[in-house]
Amino acid sequence: MGAFGILTLVNDMFFMSLMFFISGLFVADGLRAKGAGGFLKSRALRLGIPFVVSAALLAPLAYYPAWLQSGGAPSLAGFVQAWIRLPFWPAGPAWFLWVLLAFGAIAACAYAVAPGLLDRLAGLAKSAERKPARFFWGLVLISTLAYLPLVMTTPFGHWTMIGPFTVQTARIGHYFAYFLAGIAVGAAGVGRGLTDPDGKLAKRWWAWQLAPILPIVGGVATLIVAFSPNPPPRPFLDVFGGTMFTLACATLSFAALATFLRFVRRTGKIGASLQANAYGMYLLHYVFTSWLAWMLLPQDWSGLAKAAAVFVGATALSWLSTIALRRMPLLGRIL
Numbered sequence: 111m112g113a114f115g116i117l118t119l120v121n122d123m124f125f126m127s128l129m130f131f132i133s134g135l136f137v138a139d140g141l142r143a144k145g146a147g148g149f150l151k152s153r154a155l156r157l158g159i160p161f162v163v164s165a166a167l168l169a170p171l172a173y174y175p176a177w178l179q180s181g182g183a184p185s186l187a188g189f190v191q192a193w194i195r196l197p198f199w200p201a202g203p204a205w206f207l208w209v210l211l212a213f214g215a216i217a218a219c220a221y222a223v224a225p226g227l228l229d230r231l232a233g234l235a236k237s238a239e240r241k242p243a244r245f246f247w248g249l250v251l252i253s254t255l256a257y258l259p260l261v262m263t264t265p266f267g268h269w270t271m272i273g274p275f276t277v278q279t280a281r282i283g284h285y286f287a288y289f290l291a292g293i294a295v296g297a298a299g300v301g302r303g304l305t306d307p308d309g310k311l312a313k314r315w316w317a318w319q320l321a322p323i324l325p326i327v328g329g330v331a332t333l334i335v336a337f338s339p340n341p342p343p344r345p346f347l348d349v350f351g352g353t354m355f356t357l358a359c360a361t362l363s364f365a366a367l368a369t370f371l372r373f374v375r376r377t378g379k380i381g382a383s384l385q386a387n388a389y390g391m392y393l394l395h396y397v398f399t400s401w402l403a404w405m406l407l408p409q410d411w412s413g414l415a416k417a418a419a420v421f422v423g424a425t426a427l428s429w430l431s432t433i434a435l436r437r438m439p440l441l442g443r444i445l
Contacts, residue, residue: 123358124366126206126285127284133289149214319365328358390431
């Protein structure tokens with residue numbers, strides 16, 4: 111396994127879980143300000159419409175270079191026919207949006223039935239500033255209990271696919287646990303508790319950088335052993351590997367949060383622009399990444415040089431495109 115493979119694996123261990131956590135941070139304020147109905151309406155606008163556009167337009171556009179690379183004819187009609195014959199509709203990174211919308215709908219329904227749940231969740235997170243380790247271990251326990259039963263009963267790396275609605279089967283409960291954790295922290299107050307820039311999590315950022323090392327090693331080792339000629343029994347791989355995954359996910363997430371809370375307080379003009387356009391960049395980057403990678407295939411460059419060129423190019427193009435799109439009134443509201 112090369113350096114890029116390990117980097118991708120480590121990124122996969124925590125990135126989407128942290129995104130669900132961050133998304134959950136702002137749910138409580140939205141529910142309190144808009145009520146369940148208003149919150150759900152705004153989520154449908156901000157998540158539902160981009161999902162439809164991404165699945166219907168951006169995903170096929172992003173996958174077209176793969177069609178050409180696989181030997182497909184440079185024909186739009188041929189590509190469309192091949193696309194509609196697929197057993198599911200690939201939505202690319204936009205799968206995150208429909209899952210987040212579904213989680214938001216669950217939160218809105220729960221709030222409509224029992225508004226006091228937000229205060230109860232806030233109570234669970236209020237002590238997180240003083241004792242972040244307690245909150246950490248609580249998250250590890252809940253996410254592990256949500257993850258292990260599914261990972262032990264589904265094929266490795268399995269995705270549930272119904273049309274454009276796809277999700278990693280074993281991780282759906284794990285992601286929901288992180289979303290709920292984000293709601294709890296946000297209900298206690300964004301910028302306070304666990305997200306206090308002057309709290310213990312931020313002050314001890316250096317210690318959290320060391321915490322993921324052992325779980326990452328355990329997770330990578332499990333994957334290597336699982337694909338060896340004589341792997342251990344699957345129950346052992348599922349339990350040990352699953353536990354390493356949830357530990358790595360939590361430690362990496364806390365390490366990232368601690369670092370940003372400690373060092374990123376004032377973003378400046380560039381940081382403010384990146385922050386304002388991040389959502390659009392997430393939606394668009396896949397298209398530019400796919401096309402740039404395909405265009406650079408014939409070039410006699412090193413893999414590192416191509417990766418750097420694609421990264422810089424996709425970042426710049428998706429950033430500039432989002433800035434332009436946000437100048438349009440309706441898209442500005444959504445993005």
